[in-house]
Amino acid sequence: MKTKKHRGSFMLRFMVFGFSVAVGLLAFWLLGYIVRDIDRVQGPNYSQMLDEGLPQELQDERQLLAAQLADLKQQIASAERRRQLTGQTTRDSQQTINQLLELKRNADENATSLSDGQQTALTDSLQLFLANQSQTQTLNAELSGLNDQLDDVERLRRENEQVITRESRPIADEYETLAEQHQWKLAAYKLALLIPMLLLCSWLFVRQAGGTYAMLVYALSGAVAARVLLVMHDHFPTIYFKYILILLSLAIATGVLVRLLRLIARPSRDWLLRQYREAYAHFFCPICDHPIQRGPLKFAVWTRRSLKKRTPVTVDGDAATFDQPYTCPSCETTLFHACQKCGGVRHSLLPACEKCGAGAEVEQEVGA
Template identity: 40%
Template sequence: MKTAPKPRGPWIHRFSIRLFTVILAILVYWVLGFLVGDIESIQGPRYSEIEKEYVDQALVEQEGRLAESIAEIDRDIASKREEMQIVSDSSQNLQKTINQLIELQKVTVQESAVLPEAEQINLSESLESFLDSQEKYQVYNEELSELMDQKRGLESERLDLEKEIEGQREPARSEYERLKENHDLRLAMLQLLILVPLLAAGAFLIVKKRDSIYFPLFAGYGAAVLLKVSLVIHEYFPTRYFKYVLVIGLLIAVVKLLIYFIRVAAFPRTQWLTRQYREAYERFLCPVCEYPVRTGPRRFLFWTRRTVNKIVLPNKAEEERPYSCPACGTPLFEECPECHGIRHSLLPYCEHCNAEKEIPDASSVRNI
């Protein structure tokens, strides 16, 4: 009974299958992200509540009052400096006016004239205002100095208070870190409790259904779940633990793949053998030892895998005959028992009558 070959379909269909496999993986990863996000929204420990249990709230309130007092003094200092700046500007203007009046008086004396009475009154008033400004500036300066002393005293008191509070916050932080680590671990376990069965189901489907026409569905689903599980492990588990998990997982995967390819090479399935034999025949190389198949017009030619398509064949036609590899003895061409034509020994169908034969495995290929 002939085995029907699997149709590959047009390239647009193959491209669409790969495209929608990737889209399926993205959508599955997206849905898993929603699921993981909902689990992550579970409320964990609050530092403010833990701090209340370890830190004296009276000290915290006192620290707040000191901070308010310091802020109020800062505002007073800023206001006092503005007033001093105004007085300083006024003093400078008065000093300029006095200097001008003194210069005018000098000129008047040099010219043996008399300074007008209005100018003399103006000079006297300017001097009095200048002295008042200097006195007021001195008072403001003393008040500013007192405010700075008060601020330094309050800051020193707040610094001592902060040291005392910081000593009480250390155990609060340690307790918070412990509770948060336990909470994160519970979240990770809850997420893995959901994701690991999904990953196991994906691995089972990939292994059991690898020959199914719906294999791309299982492959896309399994890849998305595997990526999400890896990210969850990387996020919640410490790096020193995650690297061991990652390396062990990669070791298991590599060993599994190595065993698989060793078994495929040692005990290949029929479809792999057929493909191997077909590719060897296409290059006119022995499927077992890759010695050139020198039969027909290629009898006296030389080629390799790279140069096989560059060889120019002579037009001389030769009778087809059975042929075995002279290097390993593998029969490559034989007489068909149905039509008695020359057919490929290692391919399933006769090119003349389409008669089918069983493909020999690697262990018996030389004993045909």
């Protein structure tokens, strides 16, 4: 006797689905942490390779020029601040001189003279103005010299950078080669961990398909497969990943198609029972899809689309008179026949009699 498979209540099935999704997400999360830990494996260090590969005199010259540039820029900034301060002092002195000259002109017009204090202030302001003018010229000359030095150092730095760039090109090529090898090594480490897990999940997927722990296997398989795809996307070149993804999708689609074709050619018992059950429920022949016109539906006509809109037929009289054996007139398949145990009419293609519960095994024993 075949063990019956219970579907469970809606809440139980909903909880199974929810926890299956949670298991898949947690497994995907855990694998992500493991993959990131593998990424911590040290690869080639470009700065260290430059320090070891470049001539020491070029590196010393670059550091010296950089120090000189920083020092010259600091000197130029300091001289610029002093020039601005001197310029402000010169403008203040000029304003004072203009005011004193205005007072002297008024005094000359009035036939008077400036006081001793005003005359001394005018003399001091003129001396300060001339001194500031001289200092401004000195600062301008200093800034001009510093800028010339800065231009020379910048030129030397550019020449040094050109030489360093030319000398570091082989080092950069070597670094790219080592970095690519390191990426392939990381991919190998990750796939060495994930591929056996994927193979195990694939084996469980085939063995447990439709079984008790199918949802658990589906969740874990989905998490591992998604992480494998992400690892290949991160480490494989785009052209390789494109072909791998297409081939993998083609293999999956081909496998599903082959399974569906086998299911059509040699359907399983559960698949046939589901097909027969749905066909009987919609009053269509499970074999050829012809309408089952028996009982109250003897002279009715319907399709799958119009069946949902049809008003239920009222049965007048004894319903047992309508419950008679029936054979499909299209494919000659017996759809209803008399039960050999209770004598009532039962579905021929379903496993049990709806009146007495006798199964196909009981009918075979009675028939024998």
